[in-house]
Amino acid sequence: xxxxxxxxxxxxxxxxxxxFFQRPDTTISDAPxxxxxxxxxxITQAQEKSIDQLNALADKAREETGDETAILFETHAMxxxxxxxxxxxxxxxxxxxxCAEKAVEIAGEEFAAMLAAMDDPxxxxxxxxxxxxxxxxxNNLMGLTEGGIDSQxxxxxxxxxxxxxxxxxxDKSKILGFMTQxxxxxxxxxxxxxxxxxxxxCGLGDALKQDxxxxxxxxxxxxxxxxxxxxxxxxxxxxxxxEKQRELKELMETMKGQKDVTLDGREMMVYCNIGSPEDVAAxxxxxxxxxxxxxxxxxxxxxxxxxxxxxxxxxxxxxxAAMDGxxxxxxxxxxxxDKQVDYFQLHKEENPALxxxxxxxxxxxxxxxxxxxxxxYRASAYGKVAIMFPMITSVWxxxxxxxxxxxxxxxxxxxxxxxxxxxxxGIMIETPxxxxxxxxxxxxxxxxxxxxNDLTQYTLACDRQANxxxxxxxxxxxxVLRALKMATDAAHKAGIWIGICGELGADLSLLETFxxxxxxxxxxxxxxxxxxxxxxxxxxAKTCTLEKLEC
Amino acid sequence: xxxxxxxxxxxxxxxxxxxxxxxKAAKGLDSTVxxxxxxxxxxxxxxxxxxxxxxxxxxxxxxTVTIEGGNEExxxxxxxxxxxxxL
Numbered sequence: 001x002x003x004x005x006x007x008x009x010x011x012x013x014x015x016x017x018x019x020f021f022q023r024p025d026t027t028i029s030d031a032p033x034x035x036x037x038x039x040x041x042x043i044t045q046a047q048e049k050s051i052d053q054l055n056a057l058a059d060k061a062r063e064e065t066g067d068e069t070a071i072l073f074e075t076h077a078m079x080x081x082x083x084x085x086x087x088x089x090x091x092x093x094x095x096x097x098x099c100a101e102k103a104v105e106i107a108g109e110e111f112a113a114m115l116a117a118m119d120d121p122x123x124x125x126x127x128x129x130x131x132x133x134x135x136x137x138x139n140n141l142m143g144l145t146e147g148g149i150d151s152q153x154x155x156x157x158x159x160x161x162x163x164x165x166x167x168x169x170x171d172k173s174k175i176l177g178f179m180t181q182x183x184x185x186x187x188x189x190x191x192x193x194x195x196x197x198x199x200x201x202c203g204l205g206d207a208l209k210q211d212x213x214x215x216x217x218x219x220x221x222x223x224x225x226x227x228x229x230x231x232x233x234x235x236x237x238x239x240x241x242x243e244k245q246r247e248l249k250e251l252m253e254t255m256k257g258q259k260d261v262t263l264d265g266r267e268m269m270v271y272c273n274i275g276s277p278e279d280v281a282a283x284x285x286x287x288x289x290x291x292x293x294x295x296x297x298x299x300x301x302x303x304x305x306x307x308x309x310x311x312x313x314x315x316x317x318x319x320x321a322a323m324d325g326x327x328x329x330x331x332x333x334x335x336x337x338d339k340q341v342d343y344f345q346l347h348k349e350e351n352p353a354l355x356x357x358x359x360x361x362x363x364x365x366x367x368x369x370x371x372x373x374x375x376x377y378r379a380s381a382y383g384k385v386a387i388m389f390p391m392i393t394s395v396w397x398x399x400x401x402x403x404x405x406x407x408x409x410x411x412x413x414x415x416x417x418x419x420x421x422x423x424x425x426g427i428m429i430e431t432p433x434x435x436x437x438x439x440x441x442x443x444x445x446x447x448x449x450x451x452x453n454d455l456t457q458y459t460l461a462c463d464r465q466a467n468x469x470x471x472x473x474x475x476x477x478x479x480v481l482r483a484l485k486m487a488t489d490a491a492h493k494a495g496i497w498i499g500i501c502g503e504l505g506a507d508l509s510l511l512e513t514f515x516x517x518x519x520x521x522x523x524x525x526x527x528x529x530x531x532x533x534x535x536x537x538x539x540x541a542k543t544c545t546l547e548k549l550e551c
Numbered sequence: 552x553x554x555x556x557x558x559x560x561x562x563x564x565x566x567x568x569x570x571x572x573x574x575k576a577a578k579g580l581d582s583t584v585x586x587x588x589x590x591x592x593x594x595x596x597x598x599x600x601x602x603x604x605x606x607x608x609x610x611x612x613x614x615t616v617t618i619e620g621g622n623e624e625x626x627x628x629x630x631x632x633x634x635x636x637x638l
Binding site: 081084111 | 601
């Protein structure tokens with residue numbers, strides 16, 4: 001038996017085989033190939049495998065999501081078969097004498113460049129499809145598995161730490177839990193695990209070794225304990241916890257369909273945070289009343305180029321329509337800082353958390369902002385969409401955002417495209433500056449939503465990514481809670497609602513404080529909805545105090 | 552050799568999906584099918600998806616479709632039908 005102690009960052013107990021995340025080595029060598037005919041055969045093989053995969057994906061898509069996605073995969077299969085594209089690979093092999101990987105890369109670049117150079121934005125957008133197809137052929141050549149997990153049965157995924165784009169590509173149906181060497185409670189692995197409602201332990205350091213792969217692990221995401229091949233006593237303890245977890249789950253089932261209201265009749269809006277349209281299923285199965293934070297970054301992180309207006313529109317529309325009239329707050333792009341996207345070509349910054357990120361990128365690049373706003377407004381015709389701007393520090397920023405919205409609305413009017421003129425506009429309260437000018441900001445918008453991770457980071461001058469700040473990074477700090485109170489008072493004075501969409505919203509030990517402050521909405525990971533509801537239904541708002549604010 | 556002209560009505564022009572369908576349809580014929588822009592500036596074999604997309608044919612543009620070899624009569628009719636339905 002091996003015992004390890006890390007930091008539990010997502011609650012729950014799980015057991016299963018350990019699988020190490022394979023970070024694909026995508027370096028392609030320029031070295032000449034020994035046998036060109038053999039390289040040609042490899043390309044043909046990878047080509048056939050890609051076509052089979054794409055046709056299988058098309059069949060699956062046709063059953064699950066309908067024709068539109070299926071046609072996309074079928075078109076990709078046709079790209080793979082295209083004569084000129086394949087000729088280009090084979091010619092590269094003969095002319096350059098390079099390996100199959102290099103030849104495929106050359107052909108992909110050539111055709112992507114050809115489309116990117118066309119004067120039609122639709123065709124330029126197809127360059128991303130060529131890149132995607134090329135990537136697939138390369139993966140097949142190099143024997144890499146899509147989704148990163150080459151296992152038939154579900155596993156406990158081990159890694160040093162996972163980047164946001166890596167977590168997006170994981171095949172989530174195969175993951176029982178996470179354990180990482182680095183990371184913190186605010187890392188993307190932790191956030192993903194909480195959204196999925198599965199345990200995660202980070203900060204295991206060097207104790208987590210590659211040679212544990214394949215062995216059976218029991219992990220407890222609350223205590224941070226990991227046991228590999230546990231002895232009888234440890235096993236018994238874990239099995240008891242698994243049993244208790246199952247019972248609690250049954251109890252939570254009884255909360256479905258109940259209202260989020262305290263014993264003395266104060267209603268709370270309990271919404272969900274999601275990171276992609278796939279997560280809507282979890283919102284529905286956990287009975288969330290709405291979506292309080294839909295992070296739009298997935299659209300930007302999952303591609304190699306700016307997502308088109310139509311691709312964004314479809315994602316927003318699908319979520320808005322699926323939520324069937326319930327509020328869906330979509331946050332405009334929030335990259336920069338810890339979320340980097342190559343094609344934005346942002347300058348390297350000494351302090352990216354204080355650099356050009358989120359709304360600052362949007363205001364610097366009106367064309368990127370406009371594309372997203374158009375997609376958002378177009379989606380507003382299909383449900384109750386609300387638009388939220390991140391990282392606000394000043395009133396002028398909000399005014400500029402609103403002007404951009406008005407411009408987009410005027411365009412849609414002129415084009416006769418339907419949208420909802422009453423679409424709510426809100427901002428994130430994440431910076432001390434926004435708290436201090438909250439009264440002025442509240443006059444400009446329809447709602448506030450507090451991002452507690454960043455608010456804590458900026459208020460306490462503590463890097464949320466840092467592993468070793470421990471006790472200094474304290475979201476319960478009275479300064480953070482007082483900031484919440486100030487923002488709430490300002491919101492209510494202007495007659496608008498305020499919510500919390502940071503991780504703190506699900507912190508049951510603060511529920512009484514939130515009720516005393518007067519928070520109207522809590523947006524939490526889907527799996528936190530029912531436990532939060534159970535707690536709200538036991539509370540009495542009138543007797544809650546501001547004791548934790550220490551003033 | 553048989554020829555006909557067709558004016559594209561699809562709002563996005565000859566985009567990926569119909570170009571793919573066209574390539575597939577043309578591969579199934581025993582004639583060589585060539586698409587040429589009205590001004591003669593560009594042409595491509597109908598079986599070549601990327602080359603078709605690379606022509607950048609927009610809505611409202613007129614193309615000439617040439618059918619050579621094999622059963623030209625029937626294949627020309629099939630192509631004409633295809634363009635009407637998909638483009």
